[in-house]
Amino acid sequence: MVFSDIEQDVGGHHVYGSLEEVSDKYKYSHRDFNFYRRLLDLFAKGQDLSLLADTKQATGNGWDLDKWKxxxxxxxxxxxxxxxxxxxxxxxxxxxxxxxxxxxxxxxxxxxxxxxxxxxxxxxxxxxxxxxxxxxxxxxxxxxxxxxxxxxxxxxxxxxxxxxxxxxxxxxxxxxxxxxxxxxxxxxxxxxxxxxxxxxx
CATH class of the missing domain: 3.90.550.50 (Spore Coat Polysaccharide Biosynthesis Protein SpsA; Chain A)
Structure with a gap:
């Protein structure tokens, strides 16, 4: 099984969402998930996810999410x-x-x-x-x-x-x-x- 921050299919393989089982209480309000919420927003809009490399696009970073996975x-x-x-x-x-x-x-x-x-x-x-x-x-x-x-x-x-x-x-x-x-x-x-x-x- 392959896990990533976003659940999706890539090249015929299903990629599971690593944060799917985390309570919404944290995913949609806790500061550790600022980066995650911005990531989901960009993905839903079909935008370039590399925008997240720009600190103006999202506070926090992927490391904040790591401990939750x-x-x-x-x-x-x-x-x-x-x-x-x-x-x-x-x-x-x-x-x-x-x-x-x-x-x-x-x-x-x-x-x-x-x-x-x-x-x-x-x-x-x-x-x-x-x-x-x-x-x-x-x-x-x-x-x-x-x-x-x-x-x-x-x-x-x-x-x-x-x-x-x-x-x-x-x-x-x-x-x-x-x-x-x-x-x-x-x-x-x-x-x-x-x-x-x-x-x-």
Whole structure:
């Protein structure tokens, strides 16, 4: 599944709206969504979205929106694809070596609650750094789904409004569901040129 700020079809592929599950209360009034509201307005009018690069066209920016996406996207992919063993989340500028990834995942049971990634800390929350990619098992998604209700969503959105980052918010919600991060080796935020490629390395 591919997610973006605007739900649309591109080249025969459906692109899901990453903010569709966020409450209208926030989407249509909170300052974090100033950029989003302007984006929707330009898109609806068929105008050039690059106008948003001009700060006069919209206050705020895409980073303000980022923290709102992680939890809703995680839930949406589970609702759309509830039987997948592993949910692998990657941003547009990230990649994973699939053969290595499959070898790592073969050591874990997807029916158990696993949240795998490069461990970072924000206060007392251990989280998987979103920019490096992270993996959630079907077992963990089922646990998340059991606490997905209007009361919790309202509380999570209040916390997100005051929080910093979507990957931190997702980890906090998963912790509430009883799922903690397990760090896995081999997830790095560096480019390929950073690694040593000499023989034997």
């Amino acid at each position: 992680f939890v809703p996207i995680a839930h949406r992919v589970y609702v759309e694809q509830p039987d997948i063993k592993w949910y692998i989340f990657l941003e547009a500028d990230a990649y994973m070596g699939w053969s290595n990834l499959l070898e790592v995942l073969s050591k874990f049971d997807p029916d158990k609650p696993w949240y795998l990634g490069a461990t970072h800390f924000y206060g007392d929350v251990a989280f998987a750094h979103g920019g490096m990619g992270y993996i959630i098992s079907n077992g963990a998604m089922r646990m998340l789904d059991t606490i997905w209700n209007p009361q919790n969503i309202a509380r999570w959105e209040r916390r997100t409004a005051a929080g910093c980052c979507g990957d931190v918010e997702l980890a906090a919600v998963l912790q509430e569901a009883g799922v903690n991060i397990t760090g896995i080796p081999g997830l790095y935020g560096e480019s390929l040129s950073w690694f040593e490629w000499d023989e034997g390395k």
